[in-house]
Amino acid sequence: MANLFETIYTLWLREILRFVKSKSRVIGSGGQPLIWLAIIGVGFGSAFTFASGQHVSYITFMAPGIIGMTILFASIFTGVNIIWDRQFGFMKEILVSPVPRLGIVLGKIAGSTTVSLLAGLVVLAIVVIAGVIPLGMLSIIGIAIALLFMIVISSIFVAIGVIIASTVSSIEAYNVIINFLVLPVFFLSGALFPLSNAPLWMKALAATDPLLYGVDGLRGSLIGIHNSPIYLDFVAVLAIAVFFIAIADIAFRKIQSK
Amino acid sequence: MRNLVKRFGKFTALDGISFEVKEGEIFGLLGPNGAGKTTTISILSTTINLTSGHASIYNRDVVKSKDDARKLIGIVFQDPSLDEELTGRENLDFHARLYGIKGNDKREAIDRVLKLVELEDKADKQVKTYSGGMKRRLEIARGFMHKPKVLFLDEPTIGLDPQTRRKIWEYIVKLNKKEKLTILLTTHYMEEADAICSRIAIIDHGRIIRLDTAEKLKDSLGGDVIKIGTGNPKRLMAILKKCKLFGSIKEFNNGLEITTNNGSHAIPKIIELAKDAGIDVAYTTLNRPTLEDVFISLTGNAIREESASSADQLKANQEARDTRGKPI
Numbered sequence A: 001m002a003n004l005f006e007t008i009y010t011l012w013l014r015e016i017l018r019f020v021k022s023k024s025r026v027i028g029s030g031g032q033p034l035i036w037l038a039i040i041g042v043g044f045g046s047a048f049t050f051a052s053g054q055h056v057s058y059i060t061f062m063a064p065g066i067i068g069m070t071i072l073f074a075s076i077f078t079g080v081n082i083i084w085d086r087q088f089g090f091m092k093e094i095l096v097s098p099v100p101r102l103g104i105v106l107g108k109i110a111g112s113t114t115v116s117l118l119a120g121l122v123v124l125a126i127v128v129i130a131g132v133i134p135l136g137m138l139s140i141i142g143i144a145i146a147l148l149f150m151i152v153i154s155s156i157f158v159a160i161g162v163i164i165a166s167t168v169s170s171i172e173a174y175n176v177i178i179n180f181l182v183l184p185v186f187f188l189s190g191a192l193f194p195l196s197n198a199p200l201w202m203k204a205l206a207a208t209d210p211l212l213y214g215v216d217g218l219r220g221s222l223i224g225i226h227n228s229p230i231y232l233d234f235v236a237v238l239a240i241a242v243f244f245i246a247i248a249d250i251a252f253r254k255i256q257s258k
Numbered sequence B: 001m002r003n004l005v006k007r008f009g010k011f012t013a014l015d016g017i018s019f020e021v022k023e024g025e026i027f028g029l030l031g032p033n034g035a036g037k038t039t040t041i042s043i044l045s046t047t048i049n050l051t052s053g054h055a056s057i058y059n060r061d062v063v064k065s066k067d068d069a070r071k072l073i074g075i076v077f078q079d080p081s082l083d084e085e086l087t088g089r090e091n092l093d094f095h096a097r098l099y100g101i102k103g104n105d106k107r108e109a110i111d112r113v114l115k116l117v118e119l120e121d122k123a124d125k126q127v128k129t130y131s132g133g134m135k136r137r138l139e140i141a142r143g144f145m146h147k148p149k150v151l152f153l154d155e156p157t158i159g160l161d162p163q164t165r166r167k168i169w170e171y172i173v174k175l176n177k178k179e180k181l182t183i184l185l186t187t188h189y190m191e192e193a194d195a196i197c198s199r200i201a202i203i204d205h206g207r208i209i210r211l212d213t214a215e216k217l218k219d220s221l222g223g224d225v226i227k228i229g230t231g232n233p234k235r236l237m238a239i240l241k242k243c244k245l246f247g248s249i250k251e252f253n254n255g256l257e258i259t260t261n262n263g264s265h266a267i268p269k270i271i272e273l274a275k276d277a278g279i280d281v282a283y284t285t286l287n288r289p290t291l292e293d294v295f296i297s298l299t300g301n302a303i304r305e306e307s308a309s310s311a312d313q314l315k316a317n318q319e320a321r322d323t324r325g326k327p328i
C-alpha cells in the first residue's frame, strides 16, 4: 500500500517537474478559453438578449462554462504525454520497475489533473479580476465546491486521454480522435447556452456528456445558477470519474503486453 | 530459461531458446540484426510476454511473479529511455523512488553512480543538452544504481567513441567484480564481447547456434593461421605435410597458408624445417581468428533485411533451420 502511494507521488512529481520546465503549456491552455470568453461572450451578449430569464448577463453566465472548457481542453490533451513517453522510450523505464501498475496510472492522472487544474484556476482568477464574475456572487464555500468540481472533471478527461493514448500509438491518431470528441462534449455541456429549451434528442445526448454535470455544478457553486441539485451533479461527476479511471487502468495494462 | 518461444503474430522471433546464465557471470548474446537478442532481453526483463516456454531469474518466474523478478534486475535498453526534459540528477531521482531508495541512501546512490560514470559536472543540466555518449553513461548509471542482482545491457556501447567504449567496459567489469553482479549483454562489437564476456551465445533467426567461451569459439575455426612467404612453396608444403604436425596447408602466390593450433610455437619449427631443407623464408605472419571470423562463419555473409516482411522472414527461418540441422 505504501508502495502504491509512493508510486503515485513519484509519477505525480515528474509531471509537475516537467510542467514547471515548460510554462508555455499553461499559457496555451488558458489563453484559448479566454479568447472564446471575450469574443463569444461579448459578441453574443451584445447581439442577443439573453432569454433564459436569469438575473445575470450572458458573459457571466458563460464564465463557469469557460472554466469547464479550459479544464476539458487542458486535460484531454495530456494523454499525448503517454504517447511521447512511449516514443521516447521513457515508458519502458517506468514499466520495467517493480511498482504497482495502478500506481502508475493514478500517478499520471494525478499529475495531469494538477496541471489542468492550475489552468482552470488561472482562468477563474482572471474572470474574477476582470469582473466577469462579480466578487459579490462568490463565497468561500462556493469556491471550495467549484474547486472540487474542477478536480473531478479534470480527472475524468485526463483518464479519457489515458484510455485513448493507450490504444493508439501515434500522436496524429490521438489528435484526430480528441478533436472529434472535444467539440461535441463542449457544446453539449451547456457551457455556452442553457439546454432548457433544446429539443429532446439534444437533451438526451447532452445527458451522456460528463461535462454537463461539471458545468452545472460549477455554475451553481460560482454564480448560483443550476438545473439540478449541486450534490447530484457531484455524485454524477464522481461516478463518471471512477468509471473512466477504472477503464484507464485496464487500458494502460494493455500497453506492456504488446 | 528454457525453450523460449516468442511470436509476433505469425512471425516467430524466438524459436526455442534455452540457456542458463551463472551467478556472477558476464554473458554475451551476439547475433545479426533481427536475430532476437532484444526480444530475449525484453522477455527476461518482463517488458513483453512470452508465447511459450519458461524463464526465471533467481527462481522468480518472469511471467508468474513479475514484480519479484523486476526487483532483481537492472536494464539498459537498446533505445534511449531517458526523460530529456529532466536533468540527469532528476532522472536518477525518479529511478531511485521507483525502486524504493530513500533519503540519505538515495543521495548517496545518486552521487556514487554519477561519480562512476563521470557525470557529476553535468548532473544538473537537462538531459537534452547531453551528447549521445553522456546519455548512454547516464542510462548505465541508472541501470545499476538500485544494486540489481542481474543487469541487462542491450548494446550498451552503441554509437560511442572508442575511449568511452573502453571506459564502459571498465565499469562493467568493475561492477561485475566488485558487486558480484551477473550481467547479460548484447553487442555488435566483437572485440567487446571477446574482452569482457565469460561466455558467449551466438543466436540467429531466434535460435542459439553456438554457446561457449570466446577462446573455444575461436578454436572451433581450427586454430591460428600462419602465412609464410617463400620462393619455393611447393617443396616447403611437401616437407611440412610429411611431418604431419600441422593442420590444413594451402598454397598461394609465393607462400603458404597454414592453419594450426598454437601458431606462435609452430613458426620457429617451420623455419627450422625450411632451413634444414635449404629453403629461404621471406616473412611470416601469424593471425589468430577473431570472434568476428567465428561470427561470420556461423551466421553467413548475407546482410539482414530488417524490413523483410514477416512471410519472407518466416521462409528464411525455415530454410535456415533445414540447412543447419539441429543446433545445440
Ligand SMILES: Nc1ncnc2c1ncn2[C@@H]1O[C@H](COP(=O)(O)OP(=O)(O)OP(=O)(O)O)[C@@H](O)[C@H]1O
Pocket (backbone or CB within 6 Å): A258, B008, B011, B013, B031, B032, B033, B034, B035, B036, B037, B038, B039, B040, B078, B306, B313
Ligand atoms: N513488436 C514487434 N512486432 C513485430 N515484430 C517484431 C517486434 N519486435 C521485434 N520484432 C521482430 O523480431 C525479430 C527479432 O528482433 P530483435 O529486436 O529481438 O532483434 P535483435 O537481435 O535485437 O536485433 P538488433 O541487433 O537489430 O537490435 C526481428 O525480425 C524483428 O523484426
Ligand SMILES: [Mg+2]
Pocket (backbone or CB within 6 Å): B037, B038, B039, B078, B154
Ligand atoms: Mg536489439
